[in-house]
Amino acid sequence: MSLVDLMSMAKPNLELRDKILSKLGGQELVNCYQCLKCTSGCTALKLLELKPHEIVKLVNLGFVEELPSSDTIWTCVTCLKCVQRCPQKASPYHLIMVLRNVAVEKEAKVPEGYLKIVSQILETGLAESSQKIVTRNMETIDRDHLKLPKIRHPRESFQAVFMKAMEEK
Numbered sequence: 001m002s003l004v005d006l007m008s009m010a011k012p013n014l015e016l017r018d019k020i021l022s023k024l025g026g027q028e029l030v031n032c033y034q035c036l037k038c039t040s041g042c043t044a045l046k047l048l049e050l051k052p053h054e055i056v057k058l059v060n061l062g063f064v065e066e067l068p069s070s071d072t073i074w075t076c077v078t079c080l081k082c083v084q085r086c087p088q089k090a091s092p093y094h095l096i097m098v099l100r101n102v103a104v105e106k107e108a109k110v111p112e113g114y115l116k117i118v119s120q121i122l123e124t125g126l127a128e129s130s131q132k133i134v135t136r137n138m139e140t141i142d143r144d145h146l147k148l149p150k151i152r153h154p155r156e157s158f159q160a161v162f163m164k165a166m167e168e169k
């Protein structure tokens with residue numbers, strides 16, 4: 001069943017909506033007048049089951065229950081174009097970030113790629129591991145080849161601080 005089908009059966013949850021709005025600090029979703037500027041410039045539009053202006057509309061109306069467990073909120077590529085384009089400071093990007101936090105709080109399914117990034121940061125301090133690349137001469141090179149310094153792994157205190165930050169709401 002698609003998210004759109006679920007929405008048609010949903011009831012508004014005004015308490016959760018107000019909680020989400022209160023976390024948006026300065027982003028005035030209620031001022032959205034559905035001009036679609038966010039959607040027309042969205043980098044991830046083809047991947048989104050719901051479009052940015054639709055997500056804003058649903059939240060304003062209180063149809064928020066299904067959003068945290070939807071893949072849609074993880075499809076946004078955080079390019080911030082909608083923030084720049086919105087004439088009303090009703091940023092879909094900030095809303096999507098709050099919905100991701102709500103998803104984690106509700107222990108909804110988080111895409112595997114994000115979990116991999118978190119464990120990689122814990123292990124190495126980096127979101128991406130160092131990679132080999134192929135030059136235009138078809139030569140494969142890595143950090144050693146470029147005489148770059150060794151990557152230092154984070155101290156244990158980093159892991160404790162990182163985990164604490166993850167747990168903070």
Ligand code: SF4
Nearest residue numbers: 032034035036038086
């Ligand atoms: S969020 Fe902003 S850009 Fe998007 S429809 Fe609403 S007012 Fe327009």
Ligand code: SF4
Nearest residue numbers: 042076077079080082
């Ligand atoms: S931040 Fe997300 S919702 Fe906003 S334009 Fe980029 S991909 Fe689309």
